[in-house]
Amino acid sequence: MDSDKYIGLFVEEAKEHIQILNDNLLRLEAEANNENVEPLNEVFRAAHTLKGMAGTLGFGKITDIAHAMENILDEIRNQNMGINASIIDILLECTDAMEELILDVSRSGDEGPQEISELLLKLNKPMHSFDNSTGNGSDYGAVELDEYQSSVINTGISQGLIPYWIEVVLQPTCLLKAARAYVVFQALEEFGEIIKTLPQVQDIEEERFEDTFGMLLLSREEDSIIKQRLDLVSELHSVKIHRISHNLDLDANDKSVGPDDKAKEPVSGNQRILRDKIYTQTRSIRVDTEKLDNLMNLVSELITIKNSLMDVTGSDVESSTREYMEYLARITNGLHDTVTKVRMVPIEMVFSRFPRVIRDLSRNIKKEIALNIIGSETEIDRTIIDEIGDPLIHLLRNAVDHGIETPEERVEAGKDPVGRVDLMAYHDGNNVVIHVEDDGHGIDLENIANSAMEKGLISDIDLGSLEEREIIGLMFHPGFSTAGTISNISGRGVGMDVVKTKVESMGGTIDVTTQIGVGSRFTIRLPLTLSIIQALLVEVGNEIYAIPLNSIQEIVDISGSDIKRFEGHETIPYNDILLPLIRLESELDTELMNSRQDQIMTMIIVKKGDRRFALSIGNLIGQQEIVIKPLGKYLSNNKIISGATILGNGKVALILDINHLV
Amino acid sequence: MADNSRVKGNSAGRQFISFSLGDGIYGLDILMTESIERVSDITRVPKAPKYVPGIINVRGDIIPLVNLRIRLGIGEKQYSEESRIIITTFEGYRVGVTVDKVNDVFSAPDTDIQKREAVFNDGINEHVSEIVNLEGEHVLILDLTKVLDIGGLV
DSSP states (O other): OTHHHHHHHHHHHHHHHHHHHHHHHHHHHHTTTSOOOHHHHHHHHHHHHHHHHHHHHTOHHHHHHHHHHHHHHHHHHTTSSOOOHHHHHHHHHHHHHHHHHHHHHHHHSSOOSOOOHHHHHHHHTTOSSOOTTTTOSOOOOOBOOOHHHHHHHHHHHHTTOEEEEEEEEEOTTOSOHHHHHHHHHHHHHTTEEEEEEESOHHHHHTTOSOSEEEEEEEESSOHHHHHHHHHTSTTEEEEEEEEBOSOOOSSSSOOOBOBSOTTSOOOOHHHHHHHHHHTTOOOOOOOOHHHHHHHHHHHHHHHHHHHHHHHHHHHSOOHHHHHHHHHHHHHHHHHHHHHHHHHEEETHHHHTTHHHHHHHHHHHHTOOEEEEEEOTTOEEEHHHHHHHHHHHHHHHHHIIIIISOOHHHHHHTTSOSSEEEEEEEEEETTEEEEEEEEOSSOOOHHHHHHHHHHTTSSOHHHHHHOOHHHHHHHHTOHHHHTOTTHHHHHSOOTTHHHHHHHHHHTTOEEEEEEETTTEEEEEEEEESOSSEEEEEEEEETTEEEEEEGGGEEEEEEEEGGGOEEETTEEEEEETTEEEEEEEHHHHTTOOOOOOOTTOEEEEEEEEETTEEEEEEESEEEEEEEEEOBOOOGGGTTOSSEEEEEEOTTSOEEEEEOHHHHO | OGGGGGSOSOTTSEEEEEEEETTEEEEEEGGGEEEEEEOOOOBOOTTOOTTOOOEEEETTEEEEEEEHHHHTTSOOOOOOTTOEEEEEEETTEEEEEEESEEEEEEEEOGGGEEEGGGTSOTTSSTTEEEEEEETTEEEEEEOHHHHTTTTTOO
């Protein structure tokens, strides 16, 4: 029942750690010759945390894999083992296995039936020695103090205070670890001052620690009294209180303070760095989307008020009302901006998966690829983040698989044998632009045109007259991309229509530029946010509908007598061509509008992909900024309505989804 | 606290909201309801089932409606002063149901609650999940999954 909540938390956090593992294993491989121990430490920490989290919830397989990983990492750290691609492969394999198990947990609440013994065997093979005692997480052997803390302790000692190192291990069943730690802090502060904690206070407050945490306490009391007090706190597994040795030498380089306990092993320099680094990485703040949605609700209410005020001032304009309205408009704009920003997350959340994808792919197909990621800090709406991953992976795969040549071909062409794939994101006005660019052999437009002709998408008469843009457009045609053999000829095109549809469903566009022998660039352009849009309000029958402005090309007035019928299908003339006419009133089953033959009718020209349509509407009401509200789960089957918005008078208007309407 | 005896039932029972539709008295488990609203402007949704009259704005949220008279085949009737919309929440769905009149909120001990199967044959009163005996009067408790036709919506 309640454990569901913790499983949700576990899955979410575990995914983060999997990402950290992926990132840093790749870094570890790339920087194998460097002295930089940070990636190794990151990997170690992530594996260790995963082990702890999985252990607490009783996920044995994840715990076992993480433990075995730790053993290998320990060997690497102690320099008993070098780093090479096969070790990284094994560690990545572990990461994948754990990821899969975590997915199982997220789906069913428990680990799947996968057999992991083989993997564990593989993990143990490259080991020379085995140290079972690694990473039980309870041995903060040494505490590093900064100058300020040392001086506080020394002053304290001179005033007759005793420095204690207190280590508390929580019971593994303890669920609110941060709250429990707080209780411990409260208890200890009765006796004196806490100089330092390990991990840092912030990390403890945010539950970024295992079962164990330590505190440096300056107190007048005897350790037995402190122990007695802590014994009253529930859910503690054990409490160790060490009196710290008095001979603090501030002048020496090594400012670490060891516990009195002589049995403690000396800690090697390397390990000490590790322990200090373990808790230093700052991670992003997670914001509950439900809270954000509530915030959005408030903002939309404000916009509603703004709109109703606008209605009032239409008839009698009093200066005070106008002032008030302007003020309100300023507030809503400011609020809109702020809220939009809160909803924005760095695109890194998506991009960070790709180095791993590219590495695996290039190893598989024996191509060398350098992936350059630029602008991963670019912020983008949360909703887009969730959707954009798959199209991008598709484009990257295509770039590596079909765009980049084999190393031999590249050398022959006088290029660097290492292929370059650039993934770039940046803001451009109210849009986010993402480039996927490769320096491969480019797209052969002639091949595309020929293939399209073979597939019957175009006639050979068209062939000569097609412009470059139009040929590229063929690549995104559904009929084109489903043809399996074509990818070998054209080098591209598998599932490109899917990419295009996805991007367009987010209100974006995709373009390609390419040059034979030089490479290709795919450019995706997306709106910054999906929840507030510009729309045209129109009246159909007696009802008001909103049409997103970005799907509207033009508004034209057509005389009723210009409508031509072809076998029951109506068309209108538009710039010397005919466009199919869709009568919204019959499409939406509204009351019929009286349309006399010669009456002037207002039409909206809309675009769906490369095709254009004319929609007949009754009256134009005007352009307005609207807040998109979902129709909810109950009406989610209704495709022609993408949502609703609340108008100035509190009434609800439906938003038409042009893509599904025509 | 002393006047507990007036509330029918005890802590082991459940609470229901009762309402009228035509001549019948129906009920919903109170845990599935969120609020009661007056009937305000309803926006029609094209291509929706006939028993879905449209959507309404409830304090900034868009809520779809189900007209219970049409849904249960009681026969259409204009909304009146007494008509109400009961906002229900159920497995992630938030739907308002229109009723002729909201009567009362009452408690019933488990002994006064009968399963539908114990009273009706298959095919009769399929939208009902339970029958509650409220001081001699029988309240038909609606089964929201069936009333809202979740899964069967086109």
